[in-house]
Amino acid sequence: xxxxxxxxxxxxxxxxxxxxxxxxxxxxxxxxxxxxxxxxxxxxxxxxxxxxxxxxxxxxxxxxxxxxxxxxxxxxxxxxxxxxxxxxxxxxxxxxxxxxxxxxxxxxxxxxxxxxxxxxxxxxxxxxxxxxxxxxxxxxxxxxxxxxxxxxxxxxxxxxxxxxxxxxxxxxxxxxxxxxxxxxxxxxxxxxxxxxxxxxxxxxxxxxxxxxxxxxxxxxxxxxxxxxxxxxxxxxxxxxxxxxxxxxxxxxxxxxxxxxxxxxxxxxxxxxxxxxxxxxxxxxxxxxxxxxxxxxxxxxxxxxxxxxxxxxxxx
Numbered sequence: 001x002x003x004x005x006x007x008x009x010x011x012x013x014x015x016x017x018x019x020x021x022x023x024x025x026x027x028x029x030x031x032x033x034x035x036x037x038x039x040x041x042x043x044x045x046x047x048x049x050x051x052x053x054x055x056x057x058x059x060x061x062x063x064x065x066x067x068x069x070x071x072x073x074x075x076x077x078x079x080x081x082x083x084x085x086x087x088x089x090x091x092x093x094x095x096x097x098x099x100x101x102x103x104x105x106x107x108x109x110x111x112x113x114x115x116x117x118x119x120x121x122x123x124x125x126x127x128x129x130x131x132x133x134x135x136x137x138x139x140x141x142x143x144x145x146x147x148x149x150x151x152x153x154x155x156x157x158x159x160x161x162x163x164x165x166x167x168x169x170x171x172x173x174x175x176x177x178x179x180x181x182x183x184x185x186x187x188x189x190x191x192x193x194x195x196x197x198x199x200x201x202x203x204x205x206x207x208x209x210x211x212x213x214x215x216x217x218x219x220x221x222x223x224x225x226x227x228x229x230x231x232x233x234x235x236x237x238x239x240x241x242x243x244x245x246x247x248x249x250x251x252x253x254x255x256x257x258x259x260x261x262x263x264x265x266x267x268x269x270x271x272x273x274x275x276x277x278x279x280x281x282x283x284x285x286x287x288x289x290x291x292x293x294x295x296x297x298x299x300x301x302x303x304x305x306x307x308x309x310x311x312x313x314x315x
Contacts, residue, residue, distance in 0.1 A: 007231040009268045012259060013047035013208060014040050017068075018083055019252055020240030021061045022052065026288050030064040034071045036286075039279055040237070041075040044271040045255075049081045049102065049234070053089035069096035081142070085116060090130040094137055101134065103127050103174065104144040106182070107165050108151030115146070124168060131173050143169035144178040144210065148194070150185030159194055163201055176206035178234070181221065184214020188224035195228040210234040211253050212242065213292070218253035219261055226267070233258060237276065238283045238291035254293035256280050264301055273300070 017033055017040075033051075040048055050072060056063035065082070074080060081100040082093035093101050105123035106112035112120050127143070134141060147154075148162045166177050179194065191209070198207060209225045209232070211218045222233055239254035256276040259269050280296040306312070 006226045006265070006267055007229060009231065009270070010226070010262055011046035011232045012044075012255060012269050012271050013049070013232060013234045014045045014237060014255055015049040015210075015234050015252060016040075016237040016240055016255070018049040018052050018062070019234075019242075020236040020238070022059050023242050024061050024240070024287060027061055028286060030067055030071075032286060033064070033068050036237075036279070037068070037072045039275075041073060041078050042272075043275045043279070044269070045078065046232075046270075047079040047081060047100075049083060050098065052083035052085070053092040054083075054085055066092055066096055069093070069098055079140075083144075084130065086126055087129045087133060090133055094134060094139060098139065100140045100142055101130065102142045102144055102178070103130060103169075104146055104180075105165075106146040106151070107157045107162050108147040108154045110153040111147045111151045111182070114153070120165075124172065127169070127172050127174070140176070141174045142176045142178060142208070143172075143174040144180050145169075146180045146182040148179040149181040149190055150183060152183050152185070156185075159197055162194065163197060166198065166202065170202070170205065176208070177202070178208040178210050180210035180234075181212055182210075184212035184218070186211065186221050187217060188220045191221045191224040192228050195225050195230050199229060206232065208232040208234060213239060213251060213253050214242075219257065222253065222258060222261070235259075237293075238280045238296065239293040240283070240287075240291060251292050254280075254291075254295070257293055257295050260295045260300060 017037055021028055051065040051068050052062050053065045054062055079099045081102050082098045083102045084090040084093050090101055109120055116123055145165050150156050209230050211221045235255035235258045236252035237255045239251045241252040259271045259273050262269050277296050280293055283291050
């Protein structure tokens, strides 16, 4: 299942203030969102998905998208992204001068209708309008393929169907691709096979993997993708997030858990794990509930503790 040696460097792409907050019941104040993004900018992550320009009625916690996008501090070397569902959202993201627009549709027609209220063909037509709107700007365009590893309504999606949609994205002049396990249905063998097939067909086209930990296989899936040379991964601080249209779905893989695993393996990320852990441990106060991430609770593997008092007394 493993191919070439693991990449020497892996790029961590933080999605907590979009994917992580989109289903939170408590509104996170705008100033707190901005402060969190600014703090994440200083951790060494390669990319931050700042927000999504969606209907405030659909996603109340992202109603302040434009205000947040305009107020954050832009750190050189970090790419700032907005997920955009349609042309109107893309125009708002372009007006906010974000570095990248993330366009998303599901390879599953049923999930796309539930999530976007569009057929796949309608979504693709909308993408072409967004490409036209972005032409001449500095913004790059990423195409995310949701339910790439399975749909809760239709089941597994054929690899050729996923690759065909990736080809349609690239034919529409998108710059990069994300394969998203929106519903946490992926398994490591499936991931290795699909990443290998993507690389065989599309060569060096930039590829991101977006895993959820719904069934506890998120980090195992990262390992499978690493074994096929994948070097870009989305993750969410604290393991927050989840798709509102995926029954039973839980959060994304945890950023700090991912960085900890890679650090223990000797794979460089350029990310300050200590600072990430500080930010993750502050999330319960911000959100009013516990977080799924494990390393923030257990500490790093190398964090040693004093011997039990009974042993010290005996000596």
